[in-house]
Amino acid sequence: MPDLPVVAALPELLAALAAGPRAVLEAPPGAGKTTVVPLALLAAAWRPAAQKILVLEPRQLAARAAAARLAELLGEPVGATVGYRVRLDSRVSAATRIEVITEGILIRMLQDDPALEDVACVVFDEFHERSLNADLGLALALDAQAVLRPELRLLLMSATLEAQRLGQWLPAPVVSSAGFLHPIETHYLSPRQAAGLPHKPSERLAEAAPAQVRQALADHAGDVLVFLPGVADLQRVEKKLGTLGPDVDLHLLHGELPLEVQNAALRPASVGRRKVILATSIAETSLTIEGVRVVVDGGFARVPRFVPRTGFTTLETVPVARAAADQRRGRAGRLASGTCYRLWTEAEHHQLPAHRPPEIQTADLSALALELALWGAQEAAALRWLDAPPPAALAQARELLVRLGALERQEELADSSELAGSGASAQLPPPTPLPSSPPTLSKPTPHGRALARLGLPPRLGHLVARGHALGHGHAAAALAALLAERDLLRWATPADPRPLPPDLRLRLEALASGRPPLPGLALHHATLQRVRDVARHLRGRLGLKGEATAPLLTEAPLGLLTALAYPDRLAQREAPDRLRLVTGQRVSLRTEDVDAQAPFFAVAYLAGTAAAPRATLAAPLGRAELEEAFADQIATTDEVRFDPATGRVAGRRLRRLGALVLAETNLTQPEPALVVAALLGYLQQAGLGKLNWTDGARQLQQRLQFVHQLVGGEAWPAFDETTLLAELPAWLGPHLASLRSLEQVQRLDLSEPLLARLPGGWAQRQELNRLAPAALEVPSGSLIQLDYQDAAAPVLAVKLQELFGLTETPTVGGGRVPLLLHLLSPGGRPAQVTRDLRSFWEKGYFEVRKDLKGRYPKHPWPDKPMEHIPTKLTKKRLESS
Template sequence: MIRYDALDALPVRGALPGLHDALEGEGSVVLVAPPGTGKTTLVPLALAGLLDDGRPVRRVVVAEPRRIAARAAARRMAWLLGEKVGESVGYTVRGERVVGRHARVEVVTTGVLLQRLQRDQELAGVDVVVLDECHERHLDADTVAAFLLDVRAALRPELRLVAASATTDAEGWARLLGDAPVIEAQGVSHPVEVVWAPPVRPVRPPHGMRVDPALLTHVASLVRRALAEREGDVLCFLPGVGEIARVAGQLGDLGPVQVLQVHGRAPAAVQDAVLSPGTGRRVVLATAVAESSLTVPGVRVVVDSGLAREPRVDHARGLSALTTVRASQAAGRQRAGRAGREAPGAVYRCWTEAEDARLVRFPAPEIKVADLTAFALQAACWGDPDATGLALLDLPPGGAMAAARAVLSAIGAVDSAGRATERGVRMSRLGLHPRLARALLDATPAIGANRAAEVVALLSEEPPREYGDDLAAAWRTARRGGDAYATRWRTEARRLRTASAPTPTGQSHAQPPAQDRLPGEPSAEALGGDGLAAGDVAVTGAGEVGGAGTVGESRPARDGRPVGGAGTVGETPPARQGGPVGGAGPRVGGSAGAGDDQVVGLVAALAFPERVARAQGGSYLMVNGTRADVGDGSALRGAPWLAVAVADRPVGAGHARVRLGAVVDEDTARRASAPLHAEGDEVRWADGDVVARRVERLGAVELAVRPVKDGGSGLVRDALLDGLREDGLGLLRWSPDAEVLRRRLAFLHLHLGTPWPDVSDDALHARVDEWLEPELGRARRRADLARIDAGQALTRLLPWATGDATRLDELAPERIEVPSGSRIRIDYGDPGQPVLAVKLQEMFGLHESPAVAGVPVLVHLLSPAGRPAAVTADLASFWRDGYKAVRAELRGRYPKHPWPEDPATAEPTRHTNARLRR
């Protein structure tokens, strides 16, 4: 029996008339409703016509970003109808399906819906799709929205779309949905008191997956404070599973207060307990899964650590992982709202009010920061390899898409034009990241379907830290374990074993019983991918993604015409030299008889061939050039070769850290990373000279090296140029005259410009062909460079063609004649103003300072001993104002030299008074 009292209490009910009108008119709408108003539960029931209000019967699909939210929403809606889950309301998540033949509302994860769209672009039998919590901007959700808009534009204009969220960019979503109307529901707002409670002492900011233990200690103390100061249950937000465990450990025994931990890895029983009213006070430690989609009854207090997890790609190290960031303002509002859903409450925030104003408004869209390999495969299977035709709020970064396409090409998922191959379509249907899909398909013939599925399942959801960093040991622990992770692992392994079984193109890998499928429903929906939030499960690689497309299907275009195919049957691109991932078809000795280390090593190496690593100098060098360390006491330490499945970079460390890896032998490394294999002569500048070697390598890892007598002339020349760049042009022979010539040319280039050449290091490197040939072409080693006369070579850059070269001595002479008749060298060391250092007596009678190329020379007037007595660029001014002081100081010290009272009219001389008298 329908619980009308509970339904009538939901504030979103007042927005239903406008919602119905918008869908009947424009066919799409943006619904903005605060938390707790019923947008996730009441709206789908109303749209499906299940409330006995005379509305037409429709089939509604609700897409949630997380599995836990999908299950909870379905159970809540079934409760409101007075039914069991699976009757009028069911749910489908990866590996689990509870949907009866008469169900009219189905709650799915966005990953499952993505798979379904790839199999059946028309979504036969579906009338309305609700995209819930669209503000979280998960990549699967953005992709689903783009695909649905394509379907509406070309195949099913009658398909209705609702974008629903508590806090979102309503205007942006409205534009994306074709200027759709925005319907806002007013919630029953209970006041929430904000308590600013930063740590007493500063804490280190988060870095990678690391959170300062001092902050976690502070969070635990705040939970105790909240229990003492407030009534009701306490909901505490933390970034990840590890932080939840540490805070739970610090809370210890709270007596009658029950401590629950809720996250994507939590057992279903724990999740159900959290979402049900408790019999006593509770403390719920949760990740972001409790931010929006879930209502935790009894909560009156929220303790917010202010941290969240988001995916990031470390391009410099070739690592994809989750990272800890400051939560956005929107997330803070969502979290605080949990305290006021049922009654007035309070939120304790672990930061200051001033800091709050500086937080970003919304979380970063995944499409901007995550690995896009899975997204690129989805787009290719949809028929839009570049994703340029997809309606997206944010465009994917070009560099990330190029990197993703390179991976897909190397594993045979797309052809040279970026179209999905038959192999790529099959990969996309496995509900795995393409790397893991490649490993599953290519390892199965070598080690068997069971073991391949088990190891890939182990990689698809990173094992708990207590399982250790040795993948083989973690596999054995999961096989004998009875914990929640082992249970999920066994379920996923069974799913993968079934999903990877060869089937005819276009058919499903598993068929639900006919009586459990709705009319017109595509098959194998329960085998779809399951998109996960950053705080839910850390997925190796970049997250789980479903999706596929029947080979040869066309993607609908916005003008109603088909665009492109999904791929050519049987077309698999060859492995490319230097590609990012390896080829297929490896064999492990004895295949079925291979040991655990061999099996997990093969699978990990196939999934992450660029992370195959060789021991070198106390650390491991991956083939992608990244160095990594293993922990003290690790079983991996000392192995000659590793396949690194999970790695991160600790704070202040120059190397990555292996968090999960497997021991492999060199043969497996070579096979898995075959496209990165290269062999040939390498000539380079090393240790101050040219080194010629024949090198066999896997990417950055050198397998074998032997010296060769001589490399090719072109390679030697390039190595010498590298040496000149690294060690400088001083490797050439610079005589004093050559140095002077270079300075003169630099002076002329600065003051006169063209045609006088730039002779800076960068400019000379850029024009090396013009001035160092043929000497450079004849050189073979450093000693040959030292014999090249740099001055003679520089003369090739003089402007001979214009005739200006003959004016070099006129414009920038080496020496100039002074009044005494001496020819004094000009110092062009400072090209801004040349210097003339001359004895004071030799300049008597000269009223104006000399100039070269129109630039006055800075005159250093020297004492008879050759020491500077005065510096001037204006001789007339010096004779008039400065000479008297110099004369008074030096006349007594050098009485044998002339010191006339009027130097402007005196005779210049380079001799003493005695010499003058003779």
């Protein structure tokens, strides 16, 4: 057993697992948990000799490296006592007792044998990474342990997770190990250095990382490990570093490189030479790269983000979490004292999130939903989750699986006769609202079981299964392999900033020929080989014989096959650079880069932002193919809309697939209800100002609102503009039945529609006249219109001479609301505003008379206005009358 810190914790750990079926090991980076613990478990008394120890690793590179190190410690080759199994590769034998596997392999093992009869213990290494497969695998393993194998041991090993929380949740004892073997000196950027760098992560790293690498080589001994977020960042920094010196070798390390290239980066440097390794987060955990004494951490990571609203998963570059930064820092102190350079300031470090959110909270859950259905979990809540899958995302995933024919619809479960053929559907009905409560997962179909056995995401599994059924198995396997891996095309000039052509057919041509399909393009040969390996594996699963010849690939209906995987991303060209998806969302695509004549497309991948998405992989789709494959979703509907340009309602009959318009004809006599709806829709958008608001109609509306505020209750509804606009269909709709144009609408008298909102009929209209009369007869005999614009203060505007002799202020509202009197001069201009007429006659009148008598000498200005005859006449006409 190597002399590593975790050795001191082994007695306590082994005792915990001897006493109970679960344990948590908290061991910081460099403690040796991946190397030492599996060997210690191998000798545990509770392990039957024939049973295995399964060790889960989050990445294939880590699984192979861990198996190699364990085998080396035993002095055996890989595949003897220690072996590994990863996707498309395994080295195990009948003698294997420690099997290092990736997390997805465990899920398949559990689905095939829920009791794991030949397994003594499952070790979840690096559980703090909280991958979706690790969370799902743990949930299934805990269920198997509770129901079928209470003696099955489960050990969770983590470097940075909150171990106490995990121990309380399981529940399980928590065993802690010592930390780093060697001290690590940590350096941050100064605020001044950080301020001088570009803000965009790719530009920031391309400038800062090469300079820091050169400084590290000059100031320190040993090899340098550089963490960068993505492959493109690795390539940019590699180009800027150029030649580092005659004794320095430059390596790239990421998951898409051939195995021999990855191994070359992990091997110790030759005597007298040094290494610089540019790595993605693949090197954060479970790997000891001998010779590394310096870590340069760029401070960013590429993480997938699933957007339920659009159904798209995109990769985002985000600041690294503090826990991951600690993991990276630990790489420098594995074998000797080291140095870590962090390309951010110390103040920025304290603002980083403590942990990344678990993948289960941000990922596409379609594969998880299918696995739960295969497990027989009728509800997600039937299993135990450290963090439960979000209900909305799980509901959306289940709906996708139903559309793909992988799950039965819930309503179909009552009648098994309706289940036949459910696995053959490739169609996509219109999107349905997502439930807010946790979804119930229905039974998997035979098609769903077949998808799971393919080991692909459900979309791509559906593509392979249905494409094979349609007679295009070779092309379906090749296309699924292309979509499952990184793009195999690149520009021949690495600095070329243009996006790659989005045409999927170019990729299939390159796969078939092994050559760039267009001048200026080049191939990622490692990716090309991996795609071919995956396609060969899928052909084997389908039972297809022979190699995939070029005609089998390039002559297949690529657009149709793509649509099988992405039926919710069918698209129609709206403009030379824009598509409309079946969901209604618009995305950009230079269609001349795909097919300038094609009216329809199947979109596989998108990039850009949520506000401006861009199709990065797409294939043209013929109309006949689309109509045949999605015939049961094509509907004929009548659409009537108001055309503001003509001011009239126009109708058309549409054949549609979701938001895609396949054909349209004009309607000369659209349904009256649709015409009314179109007029109402326009009016609700344009506002009530488009209606015929005569003085009488406007006053009526204001009178009704006055009574509503005065009396209230259901009998007197609100008549303010917000309410009228919201309820426009109810009160105006019945009066639009025979109208077709805005001109006709604007000739409509609004009085009757407004009064029809009153529930009390004729009697209530009479009550309206009593409470809010339209006009008031004043002492002179004139009938004066009242102004109810301010419902709190209705106005009577009248010449003051017409109120002579009136001592009390007139009222409305059954005597409850005094009118606001606008007392006008003989010329019709306001002379005084009052609610107290008596007070005005006694005081204010004489001031007004003094100001106006000289201006209007022909009109009466009596000394005793409360005793004078009210009149609208001049003195002369009054005397003659």
